[in-house]
Amino acid sequence: MNYNLLKGKKGIIFGALDHDSIAWKVAERAHSEGATFTLSNTPLALRFGEINELAEKTGSTIIMADATSVEDLEKVIGQSMEILGGKIDFILHSIGMSMNVRKGRKYDDLDYDYYHKTLDVSAISFHKTLQVARKLDAINDWGSVIALSYVAAQRTLFRYNDMADAKAMLESIARSFGYIYGRDKKIRVNTISQSPTLTTAGKGVKGIDSLIDFTERMSPLGNATADECADYCVVMFSDLTKKVTMQNLYHDGGFSSMGMSYRAMKMYNKSIEHAIEEGEITFDD
Ligand SMILES: NC(=O)c1ccc[n+]([C@@H]2O[C@H](COP(=O)([O-])OP(=O)(O)OC[C@H]3O[C@@H](n4cnc5c(N)ncnc54)[C@H](O)[C@@H]3O)[C@@H](O)[C@H]2O)c1
Secondary structure, X not given: OOOOOOOOOEEEEEOOOOXXXXXXXXXXXXXXXXXXXXXEEOHHHHHHOHHHHHHHHHOOOEEEOOOOOXXXXXXXXXXXXXXXXXXXXXXXXXXXXXXXXXXXOOHHHXXXXXXXXXXXXXXXXXXXXXXXXXXXXXXXXXXXXXXXXXXXXXXXXXXOOOHHHHHHHHHHHXXXXXXXXXXXXXXXXXXXXXXXXXXXXXXXXXXXXXXXXXXXXXXXXXXXXXXXXXXXXXXXXXXXXXXXXXXEEEEOOOHHHOOOOHHHHHHHHHHHHHHHHOOOOOOOO
């Protein structure tokens, strides 16, 4: 169902890599709601070639950028204004990467060069995007900027590693910049904290399948899909949420407010019974 929520709105969508990417779904949804936008990703991502299909489908131009480079961001935002014919209304930052996670470095044995890279790619790039946009006066009043976060910013989740620190920083940047941008230009800055989702980045976290099963059992509404995240992003880019800013908005079927659910408890009990039968643990363990 389309509501024309973004009719006449212009934007930039960072981070569509393939059909599974959350940014891919946002681009498709924003297009169907009447928005026009540019797409941006790294040269490496562009070599995979799938983004061309999205560009064609949505009538978008692709602009290459490493989001850690201020120069590249100036190019993306400047060229987007030229291509789209003036100031823009929304930006999606859907970017994340940890070499420590990729290389299996544990949190108490981090490689610090990788750690800096994690923070730069996954969090500081959001600050850089906002700062460049503001300096170029690229966003219309009442515009909306969204970055994607994860509940590991607030609660420790096994194996999420240094990405948890990046997400905590990302959410803090949304608050700090949201104040300045809101005060001066009425521009909204928020993060959406999404359920675990099977994307290229998601699959990089070892054990994501078990985590997805656990959060599904724990969430009264079930996990939120990438398509549902796209719906939420569209609402946040629309004029229906003009006074929402500096928030971390959970989009997780209720997971973040749960302690234990009946469905998760049932599965936990089954595993305990199984482990006792197998002699792996006793009642005293
Ligand atoms: N998948 C999940 O479980 C989940 C849950 C909550 C939040 N998120 C967040 O959603 C966002 C999008 O991830 P996704 O799950 O769609 O995975 P994805 O792998 O499809 O997207 C990650 C994107 O980041 C881009 N990227 C990496 N380094 C970059 C750089 N230097 N400059 C520009 N772009 C760069 C990649 O090319 C890719 O397009 C990330 O911030 C991720 O942390 C994901």
